[in-house]
Amino acid sequence: xxxxxxxxxxxxxxxxxxxxxxxxxxxxxxxxRVERALKSAGLPPLAWYDALLELExxxxxxxxxxELERAMLLEQYNLSRLLDRLEKAGYVExxxxxxxxxxxxxxxxxxxxxxxxxxxxxxxxxxxDAFGRHLSEQQAKNLDALLGALIARPHST
Amino acid sequence: xxxxxxxxxxxxxxxxxxxxxxxxxxxxxxxxRVERALKSAGLPPLAWYDALLELExxxxxxxxxxELERAMLLEQYNLSRLLDRLEKAGYVExxxxxxxxxxxxxxxxxxxxxxxxxxxxxxxxxxxDAFGRHLSEQQAKNLDALLGALIARPHST
DNA sequence: TCTATATGCATGCATCTGCATTTACATGGA
DNA sequence: TCCATGTAAATGCAGATGCATGCATATAGA
Numbered sequence: 001x002x003x004x005x006x007x008x009x010x011x012x013x014x015x016x017x018x019x020x021x022x023x024x025x026x027x028x029x030x031x032x033r034v035e036r037a038l039k040s041a042g043l044p045p046l047a048w049y050d051a052l053l054e055l056e057x058x059x060x061x062x063x064x065x066x067e068l069e070r071a072m073l074l075e076q077y078n079l080s081r082l083l084d085r086l087e088k089a090g091y092v093e094x095x096x097x098x099x100x101x102x103x104x105x106x107x108x109x110x111x112x113x114x115x116x117x118x119x120x121x122x123x124x125x126x127x128x129d130a131f132g133r134h135l136s137e138q139q140a141k142n143l144d145a146l147l148g149a150l151i152a153r154p155h156s157t
Numbered sequence: 158x159x160x161x162x163x164x165x166x167x168x169x170x171x172x173x174x175x176x177x178x179x180x181x182x183x184x185x186x187x188x189x190r191v192e193r194a195l196k197s198a199g200l201p202p203l204a205w206y207d208a209l210l211e212l213e214x215x216x217x218x219x220x221x222x223x224e225l226e227r228a229m230l231l232e233q234y235n236l237s238r239l240l241d242r243l244e245k246a247g248y249v250e251x252x253x254x255x256x257x258x259x260x261x262x263x264x265x266x267x268x269x270x271x272x273x274x275x276x277x278x279x280x281x282x283x284x285x286d287a288f289g290r291h292l293s294e295q296q297a298k299n300l301d302a303l304l305g306a307l308i309a310r311p312h313s314t
Numbered sequence: 315t316c317t318a319t320a321t322g323c324a325t326g327c328a329t330c331t332g333c334a335t336t337t338a339c340a341t342g343g344a
Numbered sequence: 345t346c347c348a349t350g351t352a353a354a355t356g357c358a359g360a361t362g363c364a365t366g367c368a369t370a371t372a373g374a
Contacts, residue, residue, distance in 0.1 A: 011281045012289035019292070019301040020284050025230050026304040027184035032232075039362090066352065073182050078331065080354055085330095102339040102352045124168045127177050132169035134306040135176070143303045144176040147183040149291040196332090223322065235361065237324060242360095259322045259369045 030130040037126035043119050044089070047072075047082055052091060052116040055108035062107035064097065073151075091115055187287040194283035200276050201246070204229075204239055209248060209273040212265035219264035221254065230308070248272055 012020070035046055054071050055063060063071075069079045083106060086092040091112030097103040108116075135143065169177065192203055211228050212220060220228075226236045240263060243249040248269030254260040265273075292300065 010285040012285045013294060013297070015294055015297045015301065016284065016289040016292065019297040019304070020288050022301050022304040022308065023184055023288070024188065026307040027180055028230055029308050031181065035362095064352080073185055075332075076353075077333080077355080080352095081330075084354090097352095100340075100352075102337095104353080127173065128167040128169045131177050131180070131307060132173040135173065135303070137170060137172055139303055139306075140170070140172045140176040142299065144172065144179050146292070146296055146300045146303070147176070147179040149296075150183040150288060151179065151186050192332095221322085232362075233323070234325080234363080237322095238360080241324090254322095257322075257370075259367095261323080 033130035034123070034126040037129070038119070038122055041122040043122055044115070046123070047074075048086060048091070049116060049119050049123055051082060051086060052108060052112050052119075055092060055106060056113055056116055060107060062095070062105040064100075064103050064105060066103070068106065086112070089115075190287035191280070191283040194286070195276070195279055198279040200279055201272070203280070204231075205243060205248070206273060206276050206280055208239060208243060209265060209269050209276075212249060212263060213270055213273055217264060219252070219262040221257075221260050221262060223260070225263065243269070246272075 031046070038045060038049075050072055051068065054068055065079055065083060066076075068074075068083075069076055072079065074082070083092060083094065087094055091109055093107050093109055094104045095107060097105050132140070188203070195202060195206075207229055208225065211225055222236055222240060223233075225231075225240075226233055229236065231239070240249060240251065244251055248266055250264050250266055251261045252264060254262050289297070
């Protein structure tokens with residue numbers, strides 16, 4: 001985890017500190033609202049949607065857990081357990097992987113696709129309510145660009 | 158939790174969806190890195206810092222838990238337990254509240270102040286590394302403004 | 315004053331997460 | 345072929361979180 005401490009503590013500017021605090025709070029606020037909306041609609045949590053979406057996109061060929069892990073920026077053990085839950089709910093299947101005996105391939109089931117579709121309206125409304133409606137198109141674009149610079153793989157660097 | 162479903166599902170635009178996904182990932186990525194940096198330095202998690210900072214700012218008069226809850230945008234039970242941990246660690250004290258027999262007043266201790274001070278260098282370096290260094294001053298300012306629009310009290314609306 | 319309801323905070327229980335470790339297989343030498 | 349090392353994924357355990365609820369007190373209204 002070394003962070004090249006070449007001497008000085010690298011204190012972020014006041015502006016950066018403010019933006020940092022806002023990032024934490026804005027995300028917690030918005031994400032919390034979305035999760036609560038889903039739950040109150042009797043639907044599974046957000047992570048299920050994201051995983052199902054990724055899996056639906058690639059279709060029958062499926063994804064290796066480590067691919068999904070990278071796409072979703074999840075820790076390995078979190079993904080492993082998310083897959084446990086999705087599998088137990090019947091939304092995905094883990095199939096033995098032909099190329100690599102250690103791994104498996106995760107494929108979405110028909111009922112998984114159905115659940116994803118069923119989640120979308122509630123999810124969409126919640127995103128719009130907690131997030132979208134506070135921003136113009138242009139602002140959303142700018143925000144997207146600014147945040148893009150921040151995303152890095154867990155553990156990298 | 159009704160969300161005024163006046164008919165249509167209020168689907169967010171593509172742009173908003175992308176920005177939303179980025180917000181989740183950027184925050185998870187950056188926050189994860191900061192938490193790991195703190196932990197690997199043998200320090201308590203971020204929330205402790207934030208709470209101690211708020212408490213230090215108000216000094217000896219302290220804060221009611223519900224005030225802290227609002228400042229930090231935490232759920233009531235999460236704050237209650239955070240205070241349990243902080244209290245057990247000796248960093249805060251819960252004192253009976255004179256005005257209101259139901260509540261109490263939380264005050265930071267000397268050792269709490271010391272811990273906050275001790276955390277700052279590692280925390281600052283981590284923020285800078287995971288966040289600040291990716292942004293110019295102007296970008297940080299813009300990001301801060303954009304995120305400001307998103308913050309809302311949990312449960313409100 | 316008495317009663318209904320709201321507020322401040324805590325807590326039991328189930329679930330989820332973080333961390334370290336384990337298991338299984340893969341791969342590249344010697 | 346055998347071993348050392350690396351990588352994919354799962355898992356035991358401890359700690360954190362979400363939820364529902366409990367308890368004590370406050371407050372407003374009859």
